[in-house]
Amino acid sequence: MITPLIKKFERRFLLSDVDRAALESLDTILLQVRSRKSFLLEGDSPEYVHVVHSGFACRYKAFPDGSRMTVGFLIPGDICDLNVSTLGIMDHSIRTLSECEFIQIPREALSGVMAEHPTLDRAFRWVALLDESILREWLISSRRRSAEQQVAHLFCEFLVRLQAIGVVDQSSYHLPLTQADLSDATGLTTVHVNRMLQRLRREELIEFKEKNVRILNIDGLMTFADFRNSYLFLDHQSFIA
Amino acid sequence: MITPLIKKFERRFLLSDVDRAALESLDTILLQVRSRKSFLLEGDSPEYVHVVHSGFACRYKAFPDGSRMTVGFLIPGDICDLNVSTLGIMDHSIRTLSECEFIQIPREALSGVMAEHPTLDRAFRWVALLDESILREWLISSRRRSAEQQVAHLFCEFLVRLQAIGVVDQSSYHLPLTQADLSDATGLTTVHVNRMLQRLRREELIEFKEKNVRILNIDGLMTFADFRNSYLFLDHQSFIA
DNA sequence: CGTCGATTTGAAATCTATCAACGATGGTGG
DNA sequence: CCACCATCGTTGATAGATTTCAAATCGACG
Numbered sequence: 328m329i330t331p332l333i334k335k336f337e338r339r340f341l342l343s344d345v346d347r348a349a350l351e352s353l354d355t356i357l358l359q360v361r362s363r364k365s366f367l368l369e370g371d372s373p374e375y376v377h378v379v380h381s382g383f384a385c386r387y388k389a390f391p392d393g394s395r396m397t398v399g400f401l402i403p404g405d406i407c408d409l410n411v412s413t414l415g416i417m418d419h420s421i422r423t424l425s426e427c428e429f430i431q432i433p434r435e436a437l438s439g440v441m442a443e444h445p446t447l448d449r450a451f452r453w454v455a456l457l458d459e460s461i462l463r464e465w466l467i468s469s470r471r472r473s474a475e476q477q478v479a480h481l482f483c484e485f486l487v488r489l490q491a492i493g494v495v496d497q498s499s500y501h502l503p504l505t506q507a508d509l510s511d512a513t514g515l516t517t518v519h520v521n522r523m524l525q526r527l528r529r530e531e532l533i534e535f536k537e538k539n540v541r542i543l544n545i546d547g548l549m550t551f552a553d554f555r556n557s558y559l560f561l562d563h564q565s566f567i568a
Numbered sequence: 569m570i571t572p573l574i575k576k577f578e579r580r581f582l583l584s585d586v587d588r589a590a591l592e593s594l595d596t597i598l599l600q601v602r603s604r605k606s607f608l609l610e611g612d613s614p615e616y617v618h619v620v621h622s623g624f625a626c627r628y629k630a631f632p633d634g635s636r637m638t639v640g641f642l643i644p645g646d647i648c649d650l651n652v653s654t655l656g657i658m659d660h661s662i663r664t665l666s667e668c669e670f671i672q673i674p675r676e677a678l679s680g681v682m683a684e685h686p687t688l689d690r691a692f693r694w695v696a697l698l699d700e701s702i703l704r705e706w707l708i709s710s711r712r713r714s715a716e717q718q719v720a721h722l723f724c725e726f727l728v729r730l731q732a733i734g735v736v737d738q739s740s741y742h743l744p745l746t747q748a749d750l751s752d753a754t755g756l757t758t759v760h761v762n763r764m765l766q767r768l769r770r771e772e773l774i775e776f777k778e779k780n781v782r783i784l785n786i787d788g789l790m791t792f793a794d795f796r797n798s799y800l801f802l803d804h805q806s807f808i809a
Numbered sequence: 810c811g812t813c814g815a816t817t818t819g820a821a822a823t824c825t826a827t828c829a830a831c832g833a834t835g836g837t838g839g
Numbered sequence: 840c841c842a843c844c845a846t847c848g849t850t851g852a853t854a855g856a857t858t859t860c861a862a863a864t865c866g867a868c869g
Contacts, residue, residue: 340689342814344822360860364841368760369791385713388704388708390712396707396708396711396712397709398704398708410697410700413690413693413694413697413862414694414697414801418697418701418704418799426623449654452654453654453655453808455696456654456655456659458652458700459651459699459700459703460659460793462700462703462707463639463659463660463703463706466627466639466703466706466707466710466754467637468636468710469641469707470637470710470755470757471755473856474856475859505814505815505816506815507814507815507816513711514712515676515857515858516857516858517815517816517861518816518817518857518858519817519856519858521815521818522817522818522857524816525817549828558659560655620828629858714824714860715824715825746846746847746848747847747848748847748848756825756826757825757826757827758847758848759826759827759828759848759849759850760824760825760826762849763849763850764827764848765848766849
């Protein structure tokens, strides 16, 4: 049941059978959430840890004026609320972008597993750092990249992250976002996002319609966006046994 | 020796005498670094954990074109390279902005302490989350705040963080940064930073000269910058014993 | 058919970068 | 002590990127 997470860990860690069994033996509940629902809010103290099993979601910060800013996307295998264990509360909110299934893990049980399995403990810390690294890259995007590059970079990030979980088909992938979602995630206006998408299309880098992305020129896109995947920690170089 | 870190922990956690003794018994070395030196580079695997004891430093990402982007500031009590334990290497660099003293803690010994003292383990995780929260706020700054607000927000952040370690005197504090440093940290040009500082001065919000910041109107500044200190986790609300 | 959300278009306003230059300052070496 | 140099801060003019505002189009769907 918890397989997307295990797969994610195994991109970087060599789990023992015992480790894997410990994760699999966790008593989980599958939770379905409809599309475009805020299901964890800033200030919440969820008693379960939630792992995305299917669907797309995002982390966001809500503002008094009713607007929100997306600070990260969640795809299958990503953990929504790992931090709650040490912080006590969510310091941002989570919202689904498509219909989603979440795996709920009792927080206590998970802590127990981490305490007894050093490799798993390390793996969980690692995914937290991965989130932070992505966040840092978003900051870089927002400061150093032009609007067009930012949008392009986002499509690269999706490409690589979705490839890693095996849901990319010939450089095409499903992406249930609206242009307004991209605007929340980049801080650009929807008008401008629209124009940037048109440009990327005209330059024959990507196509994005009907919730489907097709990368027409991967190298061209990555070069243009100044995308380096090292921040996603996908290489197995510093493998830790 | 390790007192700035202990003080930081104690803003949020109730350390037992045993916890405190465990930290104090660590075999540390004090390292002096001259101003404006890169002393930890992306890719490094430092064998010690470094805690700022005195001075100002920053985290930054270096780019092929020789420029750099600051992604966070370090003040006394902040940890430079906690992540190396789980990641194996630095995924960004650290540079001093003034003469600095760093406390070097053997990584193994620190891990041991964390393993045996759950509260300390939690405290270390907490400071990691604090860093991440600040990063998230920087992302928000860079997307939602005007240049002038960004600069103002940075001065608010310094004010509150420096207050927390007790080095603010009547809403004045020492800040050994150049306008170019502010530009690295905001992504603005130095020219524009200069103009924003002039505006803030003209609006009688702050004064910044000779490495000294004086906040002339705290409420006005915070309101203007849309600054809320909750992201700095300074409140003792969700105190964990 | 009408409505709603999403996308697209155009024109003007605003913000920030860019380029170029100048003044002040402090340190260094002669 | 002075001349020189480098760094920092300042100013002005212009170009470019992005937002803002307003409106049109499109498609899905009841």
